[in-house]
Amino acid sequence: MRVALGQFNALVGDLAGNAEKMRDIYTKALACDVDLLIFPELAICGYPPEDLLLKNHFLRDGRATVEKLAADCPEVTIVVGFAESHQGTNYNSAAVLQAGRITKIYRKCQLSNFGVFDERRYFQPGTEPAVISVAGLNVAITICADIWDVEWLADFLGNAGQIQMVLNISASPFHMGKTGQRQAVLGRCAKKFNCAVSYCNLIGGQDEIVFDGSSCFADSTGKIAAQAKSFDEDLLIADVVPVGGEVVQVKPMRPLVPQPSDLIDEVYQALMLGTRDYAQKNGFKKTLLGLSGGIDSSVTAAIAVAALGAENVVGLTMPSRFSSPETLSDAEELAKNLGIELLTIAIEPILEQFNQALETVSGWNSKGIAYENLQARIRGSILMSLSNQFGFLVLTTGNKSETAVGYTTLYGDTAGGFAVIKDVPKTLVYKLAEHINKINSRQIIPADVITRAPSAELRPGQKDSDSLPDYDLLDKILKGYVEEDKSAQQLVEAGLPQDVVRSVICMIDRNEYKRRQSPPGIKITPKAFGKDRRLPITNRYNSCGDR
């Protein structure tokens, strides 16, 4: 049985466009004599369609798209994910297309309803297995999470007889280390059923999430025998060959393609793809970002250039009297290294007018935090004005550490359409900077930017460390509190200093309101701010001693 995995970049809601891509892939697969062509979960409508699924006309249009795809692609057995409405109930389904029509439908049983997933909002679980025969072999169809609990799956497929391949269609978002977890799951499944496993995942960025692809085949020993590209479209073809005695081999039609070199490279590629897709899928050609000469904006700019090309990235420096000559010249050097246009607009005269106006209100302090934040808001307004005028997508440059503790100005440095490194802790931003310099084999990000103590430059001599603990410690607390939902007590018992733990957690809790109004950014950790982590703004369960 020759099997092809059609790993492609679906666009949410673009029924016709997604079908067109699949028809092109079908043509290629047909030329390679494949017996079975597999597309990802909800490939017809893209993932996640969210409340589009509450529109009956959307479901009806999706069904028509599947039927047309079947009619257009009659010569290969195809399995493709779609949102099915059947007698008033909706399912996350896989359609089997054969000889021009839908011949079987499998409905996902293990609906994902955690993290970024809300499948129970839209779908009812299926109850019946589906095993199809292709080229004389028995193939069991599963969808994404169906395969993660192998004991459940064994029970579910108990009466299905001997299976030569478990097929899984997925829309599995990326986070650091996810590929390894997934391959372990596939290996376990292969060994459990003594069969091959074929796994077809989406690729592409969709708002906060990135699908990494990494579609693959496991043979019956659990070994990954063939793997598609990560973070790019690919058509992976292999022969699945039973050789007797419950051994099923997988013979790929080409050698293994290069994969990300390490976890940092994975993150880098995820950020590139997420940024490129957010811009392009939303119709933006050019992006704009403020360059402060600091590490965050430098890394963001480098990612934007890698994603969209230097000609589509515009930098803007907005110096005030608190900006040092060093950071300004670093911003200039970075722009030169990246080959991007650099604009400069000094904010001092605007700041002065604002301050004069605000001084008419008794109690205004032109040396306080409000005055500091005002500088950031002037910069945000300038960026947004240029965005309005020229159609640029503004990229924000805040990292996960500052997003967590609210070391940001709402409508200031958070103003923009897309937050590239929102889920990247500060310590990882430094590693990305080094990675960027390494893969470019030159100092794209100036050495000073990496070594200088971080500062917001909103008052004389300001340093991040005036307000925040060391980023090494801060990021440890973040990981425990945000990503692992540990309590303050657990973190202290694990050896972290009590006073710092309490004050950091209090800052995280207090700043939910800012995060609620900040732009989406790319999830790269097991738990990102956004739809992955949903906390009330009004919340008295905190470490601030409010009671």
Place this chain on the structure above:
Amino acid sequence: MRVALGQFNALVGDLAGNAEKMRDIYTKALACDVDLLIFPELAICGYPPEDLLLKNHFLRDGRATVEKLAADCPEVTIVVGFAESHQGTNYNSAAVLQAGRITKIYRKCQLSNFGVFDERRYFQPGTEPAVISVAGLNVAITICADIWDVEWLADFLGNAGQIQMVLNISASPFHMGKTGQRQAVLGRCAKKFNCAVSYCNLIGGQDEIVFDGSSCFADSTGKIAAQAKSFDEDLLIADVVPVGGEVVQVKPMRPLVPQPSDLIDEVYQALMLGTRDYAQKNGFKKTLLGLSGGIDSSVTAAIAVAALGAENVVGLTMPSRFSSPETLSDAEELAKNLGIELLTIAIEPILEQFNQALETVSGWNSKGIAYENLQARIRGSILMSLSNQFGFLVLTTGNKSETAVGYTTLYGDTAGGFAVIKDVPKTLVYKLAEHINKINSRQIIPADVITRAPSAELRPGQKDSDSLPDYDLLDKILKGYVEEDKSAQQLVEAGLPQDVVRSVICMIDRNEYKRRQSPPGIKITPKAFGKDRRLPITNRYNSCGDR
């Protein structure tokens, strides 16, 4: 059997505070010789606790709080909602407290997972009915949605024997007309089981939602025999008396209290409570809002004054050369009528400096839309600067109609902490204005404000009608497209003009990114923007002809 409904305002996460309130209510109920005291769904932790439920320490602390409440309140049978963790699985449960301890637990079966609800993210459904005996009567315990499908409930309680009362604890959010729907459900249930129904709902605002209370008793004929206040705490006590032949009467201990006079009054009270609770529960004493002399900011100011007192509301006019003398004087008159402080900061000199700075970028147009939006952003920055300096909560003044079509400036008029009338369509804003004048028996909101054609005053002679259809028509399209998920085709078939329908729907789809970054506001319709309606930003299924 004497039954008390302890309708109170729980604060999410405030375990100790909520328990304290319940102990006080217990003391009052005890003095009235009640047999059974009922508190709302998840009353221990407040509703909805969202991802706090993913923290094991939160669940553990909640359990300890229930146990302490039981120990503190031994002399009455109490039913109280809490989040239960049992052998690694979580349930939305009702604890029965008797003689100082938890004697029984009922687990909600019909978990709500639509609209604003995400219960499947946190809870597994229960499977067993719970019927308790109180003062010789059989009482079946249910939680919120358990009672909405009476056929299911009849099946579920099939073997429970004759029941004299179905008890329901709820956290049921308000929208226009919800009270009537709910009472119909309770009546249906009473008639189905030939028994009384006691219904205890939360009150209070929690981020985007408001619980209206309106707890009540139905007798076995389905009649609402006693009803608690709406939008306020209350302790409603009644005797539930079986009189033979499957007839159960309800004898309230006091006459019916006044209820909202009509749907507009309901909305008005919901907005007041939502605003008051958002401010107070988040620790704000004073609020600040921009007064343009238009209807939206006038209504918002009046609601804020009703919610928090005139001394806690500060108005700010920020005129430019496009502001008319009429709107300025209306803003002043409104502030005088409301008795609030009014500040004035002219934006012209700041605008001029911004414009000079932006003119250094080739292509900047000081007469275009970017220049219009800049004015709004200057105003947003001034409001936020005063908020930062003085600790004011900034209230935004955008209505649902403009929020829908994106007739707003991101970080401009959308800048603030809470969006009071975010879910109020423009046509309803006018009705609220008239209602406010009526209940105050004087012209709080000047007549001109109500009759003048709406304008953003961002360019000479601008009118909303230059960019938008008539609000009557716009609001009809909104209702169909946003609240009822109808297609453009369905709306046209219902008689709405095709070109307007398509252009409005395109605007709604295109502006999802602005809504994603706008502050929370109070849900008063069946479907509000926010967690009630979740659409992807990146979305090619639209009416904009993008393909």
